[in-house]
Amino acid sequence: MITEHALLPVISGQEEDFEAAFDRARLIIASMPGFASLSLSRSIETPNTYLLLVQWDSLEDHTVGFRGSPQYQQWREILHKFYEPFPSVEHYELVDSAPR
Incomplete structure (x- = not known):
């Protein structure tokens, strides 16, 4: 299992539009072979920065396949x-890792 880590610097003032667009786009990535899961988090300190974590079965599922x-x-x-x-x-x- 591979975790893709992406810091997404969204243009200030476009956060709401970005979140709506991401809600549509996540259906695309979720349909890809090798996709396992994703999470999108918004920074508290820098509200126009998002953290995207995507779990892939393999590196190639992301870099080549997607x-x-x-x-x-x-x-x-x-x-x-x-x-x-x-x-x-x-x-x-x-x-x-450590369970709760």
Whole structure:
């Protein structure tokens, strides 16, 4: 399992429109092979910054499968107009965790 970590800097004043657009766009990513789950969180200290965490079965499911798909072009069309600057995206493998 791979976690995609993306910090999304949304243009100030467009947060509400971004959240509505993301609600539509999440259906696109959720339909992709290898998608497991996602969460979108809004920063308390910097309210126009969002943290997107997406769980993928493999790195290639995101980097090749999703990003190389026609669905990614739809995702881009819906969301990329909200970002300034463009988001930073990294991938992580779980090293350790602790249940509640």
